Amino acid sequence: MKIDVSTTDLAHYQGDLIALPVFEGKLDEAGPFQDVDSALNGRLTKLAELESFEGKAEQHLVYNPDGKLGAGRVLLYGVGPRASFSGHDARLLAVAAARAGGFCKAKSIGIAVPKVAKAKQDAVIHGIASGVVMGGYSFDTYKADAKPAVLEDVTILSKDLGGARRRQAKALVEAGQRVGVEVNRARDLVNGPANDVTPETLAATAKAIGKEHGVKVKVRNRAECEKLGMGL
DSSP, rough: OOEEEEEGGGGOBBBBBEEEEEEOOOOOTSSHHHHHHHHTTTTHHHHHHTTTTTOOOOOOOOEOOTTTTSOOEEEEEEOOOSTOOOOOHHHHHHHHHHHHHHHTTTEEEEEOOOOOOOOHHHHHHHHHHHHHHHHHOOOOOOOOOOOOOOOOOOEETTTTOOOOHHHHHHHHHHHHHHHHHHHHHHHHHHOOOTTTHHHHHHHHHHHHHHHHHHOOOOOOOOHHHHTOOOOO
């Protein structure tokens, strides 16, 4: 999966789905929702009223703009109150975007960054990058007909990510993507049956991760564990 950042106008983003974060009770304020709603002549506002969408945490709607946007689908996702919004909430937004993209077999999705204080921007970008990887996870190791992931390209969209800020954002994206990949690797270990994920398998995996990232790994045998009083 490729994750990039862009200052492309939301209404002109070319992709299969675009995810718009919406703060609770803030449909009428300037931000991603209003930018796209204006391009659609208020249709998102009408949809939100019809479906009682208020931007409460984890509320979501999917809308088909019928060719009136660059994106094929629009996901409205409630992120709750502005004051408490955090990187964790941004991660949930990205997870929802990846899952909605999977439902409509999207190859490319855009995720809009909500307008937040500069002090929160780094955590938000990192959260989006890790969340979109986690949201695309599926455990299909033992499926004979397992299919490769459809999602290929993710674009994090914000007008604030130009110039030097773009370079900083790309570094945050890389770090967040690594977190998502490793969380998914841990999920594979948790989901695997005990006859496959043995202590020896865990030890070998830990060593491989350590080698990959330049971290020293010490694996203790039974005698060493008993000597340390590790009774379990």
